[in-house]
Each structure stands twice: as C-alpha cells, then as structure tokens.
Amino acid sequence: MAEMDGYETIVVDTADGVTTVRLNRPDKRNAMNPTMHREMVDALRRLADDDTTQVLVLTGAGRSFCAGQDLKEYFHEIRDDARAREQARRDSHDWRYRLLYNFPKPTIAAVNGYCFGGAFTVVASCDIAVAADEATFGLSEVNWGHIPGGMVTKIVADLMPPKQALYYILTGRTFGGATSARIGLTTMSVPLADLERTVSELADELKAKDxxxxxxxxxxxxxxxxxxxxxxxxxxxxxxxxxxxxxxxxxxxxxxxxxxxxxxxxxxxxxxxxxxxx
Missing domain, CATH: 1.10.12 (Lyase 2-enoyl-coa Hydratase; Chain  A, domain 2)
Structure with missing residues (x-):
C-alpha cells in the first residue's frame, strides 16, 4: 500500500486487505471541514488504485461517526472567499458522492455514534451501512433555519419512505440505529459492542468473492x-x-x-x- 500518513483529519490503516478510513476530529464530533474534504478526495483516489485494498471501511474516531459539516470552518470562515468556498463545495461533493459512491471495491460504513446532516450522504454512498444501536441520527437543519442541503434531501428521499423522510426533516427529531435500519437509511444495526466484529466479518465475506x-x-x-x-x-x-x-x-x-x-x-x-x- 502507498504511504498514507500525513493527514490532519483522517487516519488510514490497511490490514489483511481491509482498509479503514477513520474520520479523526473527535473533539469536533468528526464534523467535516475543508481540510477533511480535501484529504478524503486524495485518500479515495489513491485507494481506488491500491491493490492491497480489497474492502473499504469508513468510520469515525471517538463517540461520533460524523456530525455533518463544520458550521464554522465550512460555512462561516470562507463565506466571503468565493474561490475557497467553491473548492470546498467541489471537494465535499466529489468524495462523498462521486468517489465514494462509485468506489471500485466494496465499501462499508460503520456508524459508531452521532450521524447528522451531511454525514447522511456518506452513509448512503457506502454499499453497506452497519449502525450501532446506540448511534444517533438527525437532520437538525430545520432547527437552525435551513433545509438539509447539498445532496442530503435527495439521499433521504431516495432511501427512506416519504412520510418518514418528511417527519425527520420537518421535526429535526433524532433516531437510533435500529430505526435507521428499519426505514432504509442503513443496512442493519447491532449493539455497539458488536459493531467492529460485525463489520470485520462482512469484510472477510466480501474479500472471499471474486x-x-x-x-x-x-x-x-x-x-x-x-x-x-x-x-x-x-x-x-x-x-x-x-x-x-x-x-x-x-x-x-x-x-x-x-x-x-x-x-x-x-x-x-x-x-x-x-x-x-x-
């Protein structure tokens, strides 16, 4: 595997054909800032051609999977810099949809904790999504005067039953891992204590196939x-x-x-x- 050190916001590790990319801003609940978007674009492009990567697992450090976009760094700090804003938008879309959705090898999201807003796109773009029962999902945009932007509203409309999608969009209420599986946002949910083992077994099963x-x-x-x-x-x-x-x-x-x-x-x-x- 090519050297994948030197990232500020993600950690990449490969063992026995399974590459785990861990969003690594635990103090910010792994909220996505422009640096993370840029680093994820680079990592996914390199891993797509990496022969040692047979299965890709995406998860979060600490108690969160991803809390969505970093409101301060992604929105506020670059709002007056048109070039930086456009680059951040492009990188954000490229890795969460174009590169991850079309990644040439099987992908698994291991949703270990908080998953809000823009993180729904990450979950949806993975082939398989395993949520911890204890994970917390939410579309809180309505509570701060916004719609679920980017691709989030489309993702929710594509995956979830309409009445469920509108219920969570309009109320901003949170829901757990079991509900995420029941309404089609994730593939399954398991107790947090079993999440790593379940994802590992799935990865091994996929590795065995052509x-x-x-x-x-x-x-x-x-x-x-x-x-x-x-x-x-x-x-x-x-x-x-x-x-x-x-x-x-x-x-x-x-x-x-x-x-x-x-x-x-x-x-x-x-x-x-x-x-x-x-």
Missing amino acids: PLTLRACKEAFKGVDIRGMSAEASLSWLTAKSDQLRRQQAQAGRTDGAESFLKKEYRPGFAPMPRARA
Missing part, C-alpha cells in the same frame, strides 16, 4: 440509474455488463462459476466460486 464480479455487480447497479431505466434499456445494459465481466474473467484466468457448479465443485447458493481456474 473482485471482478464484485466490481461488475456494483457497476451494474450504480453505473447508471437502473431504477429509472425501462425494462428494455435495463436488459440491454445488464447483458452488456455480463458479457464484459465474462471477458474480463477469461483474460484474468478466473474459474468459470457455472462450469464449476456443473462439475459439482461448489454450491453457489452457499459459497463464492473458486478463485483459480479448474
């Missing part, structure tokens, strides 16, 4: 707005993606999963296909 297939599955779902496509367009897109994957696997010497299944070498309903060609 990386070319994992990437193709992500691209098939995320590469275009599959939900908005017609049946005919979806069929064309998915057929082309399947054909592309088979070519890539053949070039890489991957085992043909269907062939191995017919030889009774494995059970695809219960295990990933063998890595080496039979």
Whole structure:
C-alpha cells in the first residue's frame, strides 16, 4: 500500500486487505471541514488504485461517526472567499458522492455514534451501512433555519419512505440505529459492542468473492440509474455488463462459476466460486 500518513483529519490503516478510513476530529464530533474534504478526495483516489485494498471501511474516531459539516470552518470562515468556498463545495461533493459512491471495491460504513446532516450522504454512498444501536441520527437543519442541503434531501428521499423522510426533516427529531435500519437509511444495526466484529466479518465475506464480479455487480447497479431505466434499456445494459465481466474473467484466468457448479465443485447458493481456474 502507498504511504498514507500525513493527514490532519483522517487516519488510514490497511490490514489483511481491509482498509479503514477513520474520520479523526473527535473533539469536533468528526464534523467535516475543508481540510477533511480535501484529504478524503486524495485518500479515495489513491485507494481506488491500491491493490492491497480489497474492502473499504469508513468510520469515525471517538463517540461520533460524523456530525455533518463544520458550521464554522465550512460555512462561516470562507463565506466571503468565493474561490475557497467553491473548492470546498467541489471537494465535499466529489468524495462523498462521486468517489465514494462509485468506489471500485466494496465499501462499508460503520456508524459508531452521532450521524447528522451531511454525514447522511456518506452513509448512503457506502454499499453497506452497519449502525450501532446506540448511534444517533438527525437532520437538525430545520432547527437552525435551513433545509438539509447539498445532496442530503435527495439521499433521504431516495432511501427512506416519504412520510418518514418528511417527519425527520420537518421535526429535526433524532433516531437510533435500529430505526435507521428499519426505514432504509442503513443496512442493519447491532449493539455497539458488536459493531467492529460485525463489520470485520462482512469484510472477510466480501474479500472471499471474486473482485471482478464484485466490481461488475456494483457497476451494474450504480453505473447508471437502473431504477429509472425501462425494462428494455435495463436488459440491454445488464447483458452488456455480463458479457464484459465474462471477458474480463477469461483474460484474468478466473474459474468459470457455472462450469464449476456443473462439475459439482461448489454450491453457489452457499459459497463464492473458486478463485483459480479448474
């Protein structure tokens, strides 16, 4: 793995194919400032091409996942500097949506504590989100005279049932990890004491699968707005993606999963296909 030291607001660590990026401003509840946005852009770009990173985990230091944008450093301090404001906006959007949402390897958000406002975008952009039961989620923008800005309102509208989304947008009330899973913002919730183990087990399960297939599955779902496509367009897109994957696997010497299944070498309903060609 390339050297990833020297960041001020994040910590990057890789072990056994799993890279953990930890938002590291615990005294500010890991609120996102322009420096964090800039460093996350750099880290995600480098990790996307890092062969030692098979799975990416994103979490927060201390008792918070992320408290949203740093109101002082992201909004107030640069409000009169048009260039700095535009750069911060660009970096903020780039890493939380373009780079994280389209990251070429599986991503897991481990929501360990407070998760407010702009942090919803981080959770939504990860493929899998595991929340601690004790985590606290909230859209408090209404309480200080704003709407959930950036991509947050769209994210909430895409993931949550409309009545639930509007309820939390309009009231600013908080909710816990179990509710976050029930309304579709996260994948599941577990006790905080089990969060690290659960995420580790998920990462190990993903690592065992063919990386070319994992990437193709992500691209098939995320590469275009599959939900908005017609049946005919979806069929064309998915057929082309399947054909592309088979070519890539053949070039890489991957085992043909269907062939191995017919030889009774494995059970695809219960295990990933063998890595080496039979």
